[in-house]
Amino acid sequence: xxxxxIRGIMFDAFAAGTDTTSNTFCFVLYYITHHPEVKKKxxxxxxxxxxxxxxxxxxxxxLNKLRYCEAIIKETSRIRPTVSxxxxxxxxxxxxxxxxxxxxxxxxxxxxxxxxxxxYWKDPEKFNPDRFYDPKEIxxxxxxxxxxxxxxxxxxxGRNLAMIEMKILLASLYRKFDVELVDMKAPLxxxxxxxxxxxxxxxxxxxxxxxx
Ligand code: HEM
Numbered sequence: 001x002x003x004x005x006i007r008g009i010m011f012d013a014f015a016a017g018t019d020t021t022s023n024t025f026c027f028v029l030y031y032i033t034h035h036p037e038v039k040k041k042x043x044x045x046x047x048x049x050x051x052x053x054x055x056x057x058x059x060x061x062x063l064n065k066l067r068y069c070e071a072i073i074k075e076t077s078r079i080r081p082t083v084s085x086x087x088x089x090x091x092x093x094x095x096x097x098x099x100x101x102x103x104x105x106x107x108x109x110x111x112x113x114x115x116x117x118x119x120y121w122k123d124p125e126k127f128n129p130d131r132f133y134d135p136k137e138i139x140x141x142x143x144x145x146x147x148x149x150x151x152x153x154x155x156x157x158g159r160n161l162a163m164i165e166m167k168i169l170l171a172s173l174y175r176k177f178d179v180e181l182v183d184m185k186a187p188l189x190x191x192x193x194x195x196x197x198x199x200x201x202x203x204x205x206x207x208x209x210x211x212x
Pocket of ligand 1: 012013014016017020021024082083087149150151152153157158159162
């Protein structure tokens with residue numbers, strides 16, 4: 001590869017992979033702290049996978065077992081997607097969804113609307129990671145009722161890395177710390193453009209001596 005290609009690839013990873021992952025993680029913490037029953041199930045899973053060990057490194061095998069961690073991340077991204085819209089430019093006359101569209105048109109898919117559409121999701125306003133265990137809900141994801149990383153040929157190419165990063169961070173954090181919000185009554189402070197940014201989230205991290 002040329003220096004320019006290497007620079008371009010690094011830029012893609014930094015630009016597309018930093019804010020997306022870090023903001024998603026802030027939303028994950030916000031929803032866990034507001035749902036003690038979810039936190040309990042998360043700790044149960046961590047205890048099952050890591051036993052009493054608070055510090056051994058996370059392995060690939062562990063990652064495959066952290067299914068509830070993954071469900072929390074997906075449910076957070078369903079209810080509060082970090083990338084709330086995805087666009088496509090049509091440079092030719094086309095037919096989409098039974099309609100004829102002129103050339104040079106920008107299609108914007110409102111991800112947050114799809115992910116929270118009551119036609120596809122029961123009680124969409126409820127934060128319920130369990131729905132990602134339900135085979136029927138998983139089937140809906142395949143029909144694009146859930147979009148976290150876009151779709152088709154331009155789908156996020158960092159999606160597997162992002163999920164690995166967030167699962168490792170979630171497991172590592174809750175193995176060693178209890179996480180509390182400084183102000184439980186404060187709403188999420190966000191600004192939305194292409195990426196929804198968590199402007200600030202004040203958390204208190206209390207070191208743990210055992211996984212409970
Ligand atoms: C939670 C984390 C992330 C989320 C929610 C996310 C979401 C997205 C979305 C929605 C798209 C647009 C897909 C489409 O148009 O169909 C995208 C594109 C992209 N993402 Fe991610 N992403 C994340 C992490 C990452 C990471 C870690 C990397 C790289 C290290 C990355 C690299 C890219 C690149 C290069 C594209 C452009 C792909 C293309 O246009 O062909 N993303 N991402």
